Amino acid sequence: MMVFNGCQLLEKEIFFFITLFALGTGLPQGAPESVCDTMLPFHAGGGILPEKSVSPFVVESAVSVISQGQTLKVELSGVPAGLNLSGFMVQARNWNPPFAIVGQFSSIRDGLVKLLSCDDSINNSATHSNAGAKPQVIIEWRAPLDFVGQVVFNATVAETYNKFWTGVVSNPIQVVKRDLFVETAQLPTKRLPTSTMKYFTTEAHYTPSEYISSNIVISSRMDVIYTDCGARKICFGLPDGCIISKSCISITAVTVRGNIFEFELQSGKGTKAVYVAMGLSDDAKMGEDLVIECVPENGRVSLYSSYTSNSPYAAIRSNVLQNSARLINASFVDGVIYCKVQREPLITVQGRNFDLRNDIYHLLVASGTTLKNTGIGFHDIGRSPSGNRINLAVVQDLIGNKMVLVRLHGAFMISAWTGTASLGVIFARYFKHTWVGNQSCGKDQWFTWHQSLMITTWILTVFGFVSIWVELKQAVWHAHSILGLVTLILCFIQPIGAFFRPGPTDKSRPYFNWFHWLVGNLCHILAIVAIFFSVNLSKSELPEWTDWILVTFVVVHCLSHLIFSIAMAASDRQLNQRVNAFQMGEMSHHQEAMRNGIIAATELDAPYAGLRKGLLGVYVIVVSFFVLVLILLVLLAPIEQYWSST
Template identity: 55%
Template sequence: MLSKRRRTLPLIILLIALQMISWTSIMSLPQGAPESVCDTMLPFHGGGIPPASSLPPYRIETSSLVIRQGQAMRVDIIGVPPGLSFGGFMVQARNRNSPHQIIGQFNSSLDGRVKLMNCENSVGNSATHANPTPKQSASLEWQSPLDFLGEVVFNATVAQAYDSFWVGIPSSPVQVVRRDTNSNYPQTTRLPYVPPPPRGSYAPKTETPSMVEISDDPFYFECGRSKTCFGWPDGCIGDKSCKLLSAIIVRGDVYEFEMKSGSIGAAYIALGLSNDNKMGDDLVTECIPQNGKVNLYTSYTSGGPNYAAKRTNVNKNSPPMNIEFGVKTYTYAQNNARLTQSSFIDGVIYCKVQRDMLTEVQGKQFDLSNNKYHILLASGTSLKEDSVGYHDIGRLPSDKPINLAVVQNLSGSSTLLLRLHGAFMLIAWIGTTSLGILLARYFKQTWVGKQLCGKDKWFAWHRVCMVVTWSLTMTAFIIIFVEIGGWSTERNPHAILGTITTAICFIQPIGALFRPAPTSKSRPIFNWTHWLGGNLAHILSIVTIFFAVQLTKAELPEWMDWILVGFVVVHVIVHLIYSIFGFSSDRQYSQQLNVFQMSDLGHHNMSNGHRMDSKTDAPYASFRKGLLAVYTVVLTLFVVVLVLIVVLAPIEETINTLKSN
């Protein structure tokens, strides 16, 4: 009898243990989530049971998409489909631009099913269940803070059972606006029930797209009212289309700088304070995403000719700014700069940096309170070992130095000289040079006996074209050096090729002034040299213009290349047609074409000696004149279109602005 009891005792203990396990599988923590999980929102169930990776069968809904500062709103946790129960939950409202920052405060519900939590020493900024009884929904009241503007996303952990829970279920973004804002807001995020996809097809994400889109970026709120905003391209603040964006807010002795990139693929975004609108001797604040987080650096730029941005007081062996441990952010100050908020979501960089009134770098003191500074905004796709790379995404200096504490509307510096440089070069090398070369090569035996200002008509027009080319090229060359203030630092052969072209252009008319007499033995040498110099400069100029399309400061569309290709094709076809008819004309004078004799600016058989002695126009003169008229019209259209693209750059933004108006 005793032995039978001994055999049954282990069985009873085993059954009791199994029963206890079955109880725990349907229980949630009876007192709600502990404050030790404020950062992770991850329940410590069963010694480390992982959260479910399937699509959450629950949804977080808000009573409004936009609320004012200090206003309260309703937040609901519901099942999908409605009626699906759950036991435990935890909810927080977090800053969308800085996901580690918990925003606002919850109020206790009347039914006692909600317990408030004090995360990060802030009263009631999180909420959890007060009891583990099954519930089909949970309603909470959340109040926005008085000192916050921007977007918040409600994140929730919902436990269906002890071993079945979902972490980080997001709501649609909710916009917090100023208390005095008066607008009609969308009043709910509640959507019709949509059956979830099959289990296992859901990949968890840190943030899901908004179910209801809000068109206005909160960064633009208060621009020109409580903060000075500055963005690129110039004028983008008004239509909220900036690819680079910055804002300055002054609170007493603290100067706060916000930056945001709108370009996916940006390696950094930087804001400089400068005494002029040129790079050099500037205080620069850099925000750089590294290893999934945004780091802060302070740099000092050196002037020309070796432009560079050197980071100051940075110890390579020290930890980087804004280090994360788990999901907790620790902020380090570097050279009187403090990174207070940051995010790197979907390739977009955001950071908020505070600076003291006085900052000294490289022996130069920047007094933000008493001095005025130009704002330099820049972004690029590359980094160097101890600095940022070239600002190939965009760069814009402000048009004037400003008192940072005075809220104002700020525009970019004028690009007039830059646009004039491009327009003058296009008129000179696409327009007058192309026409002048054509006249010199194919029209020596046209308009025979007719003169203009005492010169053969073809030569008079050729000289007019070349004088215009020389004048515009020299003017444009001087203009761009005045605009840049030195040699271009952009990694593009445009500057080198342009300088070579300008040098050849400068020499050409000087050589023409000293050309030998037509009967001189050295005249053929001059003819070939002049012909070679003119054609080489023309070819180099076209290649240089192609490279100009890739320049960041030019802001030219890539499709401008196809217009340039169209010009080249038309120009080559016209030359081929003139050449074919020229050879046909020569056959009428001689059957032997073995000798190609070059005379005054001789570029073609039509300029040989016996032809020059002729008293009448060479054959096909009417055809040559007609084709010249057509070519001149087409060439003018090309020049006008290209000049408009340069002058109105960035042309896409200009077109969109005109359409919107």
């Protein structure tokens, strides 16, 4: 056994030295056709891996739109000027699946380029013909006669034998029909090379990576980000289910090809977004996350890298290496922000490593309508974390985190203000003369029910406020939150006032009664209006027809008050007749008759007590139905995804 293992070891050593000797020249005649698919150099038998940093070499063309059969020049060069390359391999590929090699490179007379025929197509790839140092390489490429669409030049570039980069990609080139007149669109006049990026401080003037897109490329392809979702790339959008309908208000897509990590971001049409962002998070909550921001500025889409902090709670760009990501395509057309970004697979921020190849992360997607002096503002259009942490290289379908605290907030508030508060008001207003003589804990039945229901309302409101505060960790001001805060304040004022309630015979009791009535009704009305405003919030993910359920509830509630009021008026009239009847029956003893009549009348339930109790039973059933339906809508949101999956 040991002799066999020794022979194996000897064979491996011989093979290793032979491989080193054969490859020691660094493949001076260029890459072989055997690497057409991977474009990976087999340096040292595959033992030398590509560099992890962003490539200091770029692939550029003088134009961004050409016609079928037209020839353009492609330049490979280093940044800054003077950085030499020794070897390369370049192909033109369809920007859309199946990413096939397209077009044909022309023969070059400077002796620096050798043409390859991959996939049985003639001269569709190019490589170096010698391994000498070259400041730049210019290649001619001809567009196919039967192709319309976008192509990108994908290159592997080597600075030395053991130092090379893969996935060096150009900006997209649009190929149009020959009979279509196209005004040549120049590339950006200002495009900062990645090697000139620096660390920034909060006070520094940020100079992001910028790209000016051609509207011909993007305007007719607003749904390009949705292409191949779930097949070749991971897509995650807000709200859940929006990817199928291509209607996301914010979406991000991740594509991994070897050592290349590409992120696409897009805002929704009509959202009025001023930024779209995505982040990588360990815990599905904002804080200590690596973020990509795409922000339109002066007609250009700018790329920023940032890091979310807990104190202050914000996305901060300072001390984040800005050249860890590269903007390779972007547009801002009809209010829709789109960008495509390449990011390094390993980056260290604030002493923390983000390893995209080996670690798993939640995806965060967000967009908003405000910007700050040093970064993006709150994600008031929407924010959603993926439901689970994922390996970015494993294509899969994602759904959003159900945001349990947000759902609980909605359930608590609906239970409080459409349920217990509504019922508590009914008891206080219409049942003071019902269940007379049948007390609980020394208190009238109506008061016991009213007090218990309103205490429950207060508890549910506090729970609802705490749950949403824990979720957001900061104040967010819009109609719903402002009305909710006012409701919360009034909700605390009401029991404090009740605690200091003056006695029944106190001369200030009428003032208390009016104050208690006013605050209680105002609190109830504002809470219902706040629930209406919550329907349109992106976090709620409620269907628009939820408004009609709320309107129906309000109509039923108002009609119930009307019916109870009519019944109470009839009851009061008959009660007065009852008292007068006692008085008329004892005319000879008027004072005694008056006293006995009033006592007898008031010790009995007011007339129509049975009717009121029956109406109360119907009201409880109907209101419980509305509360149940609304809570289910909140907990199962977005409810449309359940229908679309059936």
